[in-house]
Amino acid sequence: MMRNRQLTMPWAALALALGAALAVTATGLPAQAAEAAARTGTAPAAGAAATPSPQPKLTNLAHLDFLLDDDPLLPGVAGHTTYRVAEEPVARAPWVYADRQSDGTFHRVGGGPITDAARGWYAQGAYDADDISRAAVVYLRDWKQNGTATSRTSAYQLLRSLTYLQTADGPNAGNVVLWQQHDGTLNPSAIPKELPDPSDSAESFWLARTVWALGEGYAGFRTADPAFASFLADRMDLALAALGRQSLAQYPQTQVANGVTVPGWLIVGSAGATAEAVLGLSAYAAARPSDTAARTALANYSAGIAKLQSGGIGQWPFGALLPEANSPTFWHAWAGMEPAALTAAATVLGDSSLQRAATTDLAQFTAQLLATGGPDNGWTPTPADRTQIAYGVDSRLEGLVAASDATGATGLAALAGAQGAWYFGANRAGTPAYDPATGVCVDGIAADGTVNRNCGAESVIHTQLSMLALDAHPAIARAATALTRTTATVGLTVAEAETGTTTGPATVVTPPSAWTGSANWSGGAYLQAGNGSTVTIALPAGHPAARILPIADLGPGGSGTTNWTASVGRFTLPLGRTDNVRPGAQGIAPSPVFLLPQTLPVPVPAQATSVTARVSGTARLDALLVQPVVSHLGLAGSTSLDVYVNATRLPVPQKLDAAGPVTVTRYDSTGHQVGRAQTVGSRGIVLVQPGGFTTVSPR
DSSP states (O other): OOOOEEOOOOHHHHHHHHHHHHHHHOOOOOOOOOOOOTTTOOOOOTTOSSOOOOOOOOOOOHHHHHHEEEEEOOTTOTTOOOTTTTTOOEEEEEOSEEEEOTTSOEEEEOBSOEEETTTTEESSBSEEHHHHHHHHHHHHHHHHHHOOHHHHHHHHHHHHHHHHHBOOSSTTTTOBOOEEOTTSOEESSOSSOOSSSSTTSSOOHHHHHHHHHHHHHHHHHTTTOHHHHHHHHHHHHHHHHHHHHTGGGGTTOEEEETTEEEESOSGGGBHHHHHHHHHHHHHHHHHOTTOHHHHHHHHHHHHHHHTTBOOBTTBTTTTOBOSBTTOTTOEESTTOOHHHHHHHHHHHHTOHHHHHHHHHIIIIIIHHHHHTTSOOSEESSSEEEOOBOHHHHHHHHHHHHHHHHHHOOHHHHHHHHHHHGGGGTOSTTOSOSEETTTTEEOSEEOTTSOEEOOOOHHHHHHHHHHHHHHHTOHHHHHHHHHEEEEEEEEOOEEEEGGGSEEESSEEEEOOSOSBOSSSBOGGGOEEEEOTTOEEEEEOOTTOOSEEEEEEEEOSBTBEEEEEEEEEETTEEEEEEEEESOOOOOOBTOSOSOOEEEOOOSSOBOTTEEEEEEEEEEEEEEEEEEEEESEEEEEEEESSEEEEEEEOSSSOEEEEOOOSSOEEEEEEOTTSOEEEEEEEEOTTOEEEEOTTOEEEEEEO
16 A cells, blocks of 8 residues: 655645646636515616616615604713703613514513613613714714704714713713613613623723714714804813723833733723724814814824734734734624724824725735625634624625725725625525615524524614615615625635544543633634644545644643644645744733634645644644635625635636626735726636635626
């Protein structure tokens, strides 16, 4: 029997071989669909000669209007007042949740169980500052974009309600109470307690969102109602003073998380929270350029967000802006407004470095995210929480649209259309997540396609923010509404180390919890591997040519390195080596466990069946991330769109298997078009740019 032979092919030759293999074995383009898009009046396919028919308006605030209720502003509450409180003792606020009834109607409910039936009090409250602030942004944008008089009124009343929740004096001045009962009573301490407690005792997500609403509110009312705008400016000053005592006071100090240097001046240590404040500060600084305090806060916070960009082409997390300073191995979709915020800040500040950070996230990471199935709630670092909600979808969509506008990167607009299609059926459930006729959305779609048919405030707010963005960009809206189903998601997959075949001192360990405090043990277990041990891990069946990213705990306790090879028929292909430990202080990280994917320099061909690790020292091996050299997103409906994403720094050929001639457009790693769009035959070969992507659509 022939012994396995070591392949010693150099990288350049290997790349050419892989490219040739890809050109032969690439996933085919789905056949062009002929189905009509229901309700949305979609335009003809891209490239059609006919002038597109007018795109029906997607924004519909009816359900958000339904959630709004009278908000009594109780007089004499220490530290709490608002604009014209004596003349207008009632404002407006949205109920937190809306439960769908069996007849299709909705029932408005508050947060948590009712704790006082006589007064109708909830354990948390009926309204919260998070939703009041973001609802105000929706109405402000609708008023600005569509001139809707009722939206101006709702924005005004929501801002009055929000500023009533802001503490106006005392040691917590500028901070914000989160919860309020239906009768107007403030609830500074929810049940169970939330941090900070009381909710205005420190800065918070809801303070950041208050800044968002105040900034866009000031810009909206600056000329329409100068007296009210002046009041909002005073409240912005109050908020900035609070932030100045707290996170901004830490600028420019840094901290360490699992050996990684991170900014120490983000709001609650979160780029997600800080990004929402930056959106407000950008609008405010643009409308009031003489306010140097606001402009300085904008610059400092934006710089902090940009410092959390990590990875790059083929390196986890592929250029993403990570959301939490205390975890270099955790990305989540919710509160993911960082790219949109940095784009807004870059425009106001004239800082191109901020735009580069936003564009890298959108053109590289977001493209990979879409090809893997869309904005999952959490990559920790494997795609672990695969539930998807409107918050995550909207964050990606708004970032793509804003950056495309700012940079002229038309590839980002193409990705925006693909992302927006989630609302119209191109999701795991294969069903619309939004009805433009009623303004009703869903509260989320689980990994198995189960749909949560409730439609609460956060969901409808972010859905309507997306619809406003789509309505302002008719071409993107036509693409999104025409793509109503998903035909392919060939992206990241996971192979568990603990399922492998072992030799030597190696045992499976199942910790009490998969969650470490900043990451997840993939599959809830790992392999404790001693010196000289091996583990052979089967690769997913039918995988394409792929980059391999082993995940091991690089925290204290490991030693040495691990060598990796792949089995390719009778051959053994050396892939490279990874560390078993990475020196560095735990710092602010919640756990010493540091589950960082490391990319092996040599990819595996599609013919590889398994990967083998040989441990020198000791290692805690968790899993393998398998990243296709070229990932693929396929969408269809009344038209079709395929996106091919290159995970390498080399151009890669891709063979198509289309139903007919197609239009091919190439984009670089910033989303800018490379050359002219081309017509390619049904069995043509296209090129995917290094770190970029290629779109394929009907001719």
